[in-house]
Amino acid sequence: KIESDRLWSSLMELAEIGGTEKGGVCRIALTDLDRQGRDLFVRWAKEAGCSIKVDQLGNIFARREGRDPAKPPVMTGSHLDTQPTGGKFDGAYGVMAGLEVLRVLHDSGYVTEAPIEVAVWTNEEGCRFAPAMVASGVFGGAFTLDHALGIKDRDGVSFAEALKAIGYDGKEPVGGRKVGAFFEAHIEQGPILEQQNKTIGVVTGAQGQRWYEISWTGMESHAGTTPMEGRRDALVGAAELIVECRRIGNRPNGRSTIGVIESQPQSRNTIPGRVFMTVDFRHPDDGELTRMDAEMRAAAADIASRHRLEVKIEQIWYFPPSPFARELVDSVRRGAEQAGYAHMDIVSGAGHDACYVSRVAPTAMIFVPCKDGISHNEIEDADKADIGAGAQILLQAMVDRANS
Amino acid sequence: KIESDRLWSSLMELAEIGGTEKGGVCRIALTDLDRQGRDLFVRWAKEAGCSIKVDQLGNIFARREGRDPAKPPVMTGSHLDTQPTGGKFDGAYGVMAGLEVLRVLHDSGYVTEAPIEVAVWTNEEGCRFAPAMVASGVFGGAFTLDHALGIKDRDGVSFAEALKAIGYDGKEPVGGRKVGAFFEAHIEQGPILEQQNKTIGVVTGAQGQRWYEISWTGMESHAGTTPMEGRRDALVGAAELIVECRRIGNRPNGRSTIGVIESQPQSRNTIPGRVFMTVDFRHPDDGELTRMDAEMRAAAADIASRHRLEVKIEQIWYFPPSPFARELVDSVRRGAEQAGYAHMDIVSGAGHDACYVSRVAPTAMIFVPCKDGISHNEIEDADKADIGAGAQILLQAMVDRANS
Ligand SMILES: NC(=O)NCCC(=O)O
Numbered sequence: 001k002i003e004s005d006r007l008w009s010s011l012m013e014l015a016e017i018g019g020t021e022k023g024g025v026c027r028i029a030l031t032d033l034d035r036q037g038r039d040l041f042v043r044w045a046k047e048a049g050c051s052i053k054v055d056q057l058g059n060i061f062a063r064r065e066g067r068d069p070a071k072p073p074v075m076t077g078s079h080l081d082t083q084p085t086g087g088k089f090d091g092a093y094g095v096m097a098g099l100e101v102l103r104v105l106h107d108s109g110y111v112t113e114a115p116i117e118v119a120v121w122t123n124e125e126g127c128r129f130a131p132a133m134v135a136s137g138v139f140g141g142a143f144t145l146d147h148a149l150g151i152k153d154r155d156g157v158s159f160a161e162a163l164k165a166i167g168y169d170g171k172e173p174v175g176g177r178k179v180g181a182f183f184e185a186h187i188e189q190g191p192i193l194e195q196q197n198k199t200i201g202v203v204t205g206a207q208g209q210r211w212y213e214i215s216w217t218g219m220e221s222h223a224g225t226t227p228m229e230g231r232r233d234a235l236v237g238a239a240e241l242i243v244e245c246r247r248i249g250n251r252p253n254g255r256s257t258i259g260v261i262e263s264q265p266q267s268r269n270t271i272p273g274r275v276f277m278t279v280d281f282r283h284p285d286d287g288e289l290t291r292m293d294a295e296m297r298a299a300a301a302d303i304a305s306r307h308r309l310e311v312k313i314e315q316i317w318y319f320p321p322s323p324f325a326r327e328l329v330d331s332v333r334r335g336a337e338q339a340g341y342a343h344m345d346i347v348s349g350a351g352h353d354a355c356y357v358s359r360v361a362p363t364a365m366i367f368v369p370c371k372d373g374i375s376h377n378e379i380e381d382a383d384k385a386d387i388g389a390g391a392q393i394l395l396q397a398m399v400d401r402a403n404s
Numbered sequence: 405k406i407e408s409d410r411l412w413s414s415l416m417e418l419a420e421i422g423g424t425e426k427g428g429v430c431r432i433a434l435t436d437l438d439r440q441g442r443d444l445f446v447r448w449a450k451e452a453g454c455s456i457k458v459d460q461l462g463n464i465f466a467r468r469e470g471r472d473p474a475k476p477p478v479m480t481g482s483h484l485d486t487q488p489t490g491g492k493f494d495g496a497y498g499v500m501a502g503l504e505v506l507r508v509l510h511d512s513g514y515v516t517e518a519p520i521e522v523a524v525w526t527n528e529e530g531c532r533f534a535p536a537m538v539a540s541g542v543f544g545g546a547f548t549l550d551h552a553l554g555i556k557d558r559d560g561v562s563f564a565e566a567l568k569a570i571g572y573d574g575k576e577p578v579g580g581r582k583v584g585a586f587f588e589a590h591i592e593q594g595p596i597l598e599q600q601n602k603t604i605g606v607v608t609g610a611q612g613q614r615w616y617e618i619s620w621t622g623m624e625s626h627a628g629t630t631p632m633e634g635r636r637d638a639l640v641g642a643a644e645l646i647v648e649c650r651r652i653g654n655r656p657n658g659r660s661t662i663g664v665i666e667s668q669p670q671s672r673n674t675i676p677g678r679v680f681m682t683v684d685f686r687h688p689d690d691g692e693l694t695r696m697d698a699e700m701r702a703a704a705a706d707i708a709s710r711h712r713l714e715v716k717i718e719q720i721w722y723f724p725p726s727p728f729a730r731e732l733v734d735s736v737r738r739g740a741e742q743a744g745y746a747h748m749d750i751v752s753g754a755g756h757d758a759c760y761v762s763r764v765a766p767t768a769m770i771f772v773p774c775k776d777g778i779s780h781n782e783i784e785d786a787d788k789a790d791i792g793a794g795a796q797i798l799l800q801a802m803v804d805r806a807n808s
């Protein structure tokens with residue numbers, strides 16, 4: 001039923017918006033490239049007979065009416081923003097798979113009982129406006145609208161300003177309406193499905209995350225004249241914590257990443273007096289995640305006292321391990337079985353919009369493999385047949401649910 | 405003979421150009437603020453009866469003619485550029501002390517045998533265009549003119565472009581003429597004179613330096629899905645080397661500083677794939693400096709292989725320990741003794757323009773204490789009486805030499 005070629009070629013056309021030399025995509029949230037990607041999706045969705053609504057966080061909902069418009073919609077979707085070194089599939093796949101569902105229904109004139117909606121969630125990546133999945137987070141009740149609109153990027157531009165600048169500051173309230181079910185198709189972004197030779201990952205939930213912003217304050221002074229023991233080197237403190245965080249992450253199923261570091265005054269012969277860094281901790285077990293938090297805080301305090309630095313640790317995000325709805329997960333597994341795809345249950349290493357939507361609607365996800373498990377990299381790649389298979393499972397699951 | 409009040413008030417007036425909120429100065433080399441500082445010096449030097457010449461690297465020479473114009477000039481000077489978090493005294497003091505010498509001679513109508521020159525050396529700090537002291541370095545034969553003009557800052561702007569932009573691309577050849585003697589007055593920038601309660605530091609030479617640029621290449625990938633053991637995290641590699649460099653610096657009289665770090669792609673949930681960092685190693689003993697080099701290279705190679713990173717180490721500067729001319733050092737010590745100032749011999753922890761000039765002319769330096777030994781910091785401070793004392797020694801030494 002799914003036309004894999006059409007789905008693939010739409011993915012490739014979308015990937016030209018923000019396309020990079022190395023074959024990746026850099027389409028950062030709420031930039032003009034993001035707007036271009038949204039505009040393309042809106043045009044395609046309208047061509048497939050949908051109406052469009054945009055909410056106050058710029059989340060887009062393309063709706064195909066059902067036989068019973070009063071029924072809560074069965075929804076799918078993902079995001080169009082990317083990492084700075086992003087690929088063609090992360091997010092885009094889930095949106096284009098939803099579009100392909102709309103196109104199949106439109107072409108065949110098939111009308112479901114409940115309406116079908118495809119969502120584009122704003123700023124899923126969290127690389128510009130932290131944390132990740134903030135707009136689906138407001139939809140799911142995890143953050144307030146005002147909090148989301150007030151988040152600033154590292155240049156001091158607010159979410160609200162950036163949203164307005166690209167003209168996607170819609171009027172619809174964020175959430176507060178009933179959603180019958182939510183499905184999200186996504187590449188795995190990790191190596192497991194590929195290693196296990198599976199086409200479909202039946203996602204049972206996502207691991208927990210804690211994100212931090214850490215500021216070190218020492219004292220600028222001369223690189224040549226300041227004795228080693230008199231130094232208050234903020235970058236040495238930060239470096240020791242990076243090494244400690246690596247050690248803390250090195251536990252079964254642990255993950256620990258320092259993605260951003262900014263040192264001041266950035267002069268070769270001045271001891272750095274200020275450093276800003278981020279920490280991203282993950283674990284599927286909430287207790288382990290709590291222990292990682294405690295170990296990191298203890299390490300930072302020790303480093304600060306040894307080097308006479310001030311350290312400020314702010315946990316800016318806590319995302320608990322999020323299980324999906326058993327009933328919907330089962331339906332995805334059944335769909336894969338019936339279609340004859342090799343499949344396995346899997347816990348997502350990444351957070352996804354689906355995780356926040358799962359707080360207000362029964363939710364499940366469908367993973368497909370990606371090449372060498374690599375994502376958040378311009379060489380991110382996937383197989384056309386797998387991409388089609390995931391969309392096929394999505395179509396089946398959505399139609400079944402919309403008619404039930 | 406020196407008017408401390410006049411010297412002090414000129415220093416304070418100059419410090420307004422690029423003055424910061426915290427009382428420091430940010431007057432980066434070859435910016436418009438640098439031009440303003442230079443213009444002020446040129447005006448003051450002309451008012452003190454000097455002629456001005458500017459060479460092809462923007463070095464300024466204010467000349468007061470001697471009774472015998474054929475005699476090589478007795479020169480002093482320092483620099484007007486500062487660190488991003490610079491103070492009012494580093495460099496500026498040496499130039500203003502030279503100006504004060506010119507003013508005293510001008511006011512009294514005293515004419516020396518040899519001419520007197522006050523130099524303003526371009527880009528001494530090395531924070532914008534690495535390495536430090538590059539323009540006095542060409543004067544002293546350590547680098548070629550073309551090399552200096554071609555150096556690029558981190559934004560890709562060349563020394564030649566920036567020099568032209570501020571209109572100080574002079575016509576005079578750089579160096580190649582005889583200098584009778586060179587003296588430089590400077591704040592110590594370290595804690596020794598203050599701790600030892602001395603007014604004058606008789607500088608016997610400067611310690612050696614090696615500057616490096618190090619690039620790490622790993623692989624961007626997803627912070628949540630990439631297993632710890634599969635990572636090629638360039639920032640973890642850099643952090644481990646920062647910790648190692650700190651250890652390497654922790655030896656008697658050693659210094660080790662990482663002043664600049666740039667990580668890419670700067671996303672909280674993407675493993676950093678590329679890091680650029682600088683290293684500044686110093687030691688008064690050249691053999692120890694060589695051992696530090698070897699230890700750092702071994703550590704980097706080990707880190708790179710453990711984390712499957714590529715590391716590129718480029719030593720961009722080698723500045724050997726530089727002793728000054730015994731005869732001139734003795735004259736500074738004698739001057740301090742005769743004037744009754746508490747004094748001590750000292751090795752400079754910083755590099756100075758005088759070090760490169762010392763390759764083509766007998767050279768010495770005069771240090772005065774600075775508050776808490778702090779420099780390359782906006783709170784850098786010094787005592788007016790000490791500032792005057794150093795200038796007095798300078799005046800005496802220059803006049804003696806010019807008449808000998
Ligand atoms: N899917 C994805 O990469 N989401 C970004 C949030 C995260 O880092 O988990």
Ligand SMILES: NC(=O)NCCC(=O)O
Nearest residue numbers: 224269528529536754755
């Ligand atoms: N005097 C001074 O701070 N010079 C800059 C070069 C160095 O770091 O030694």
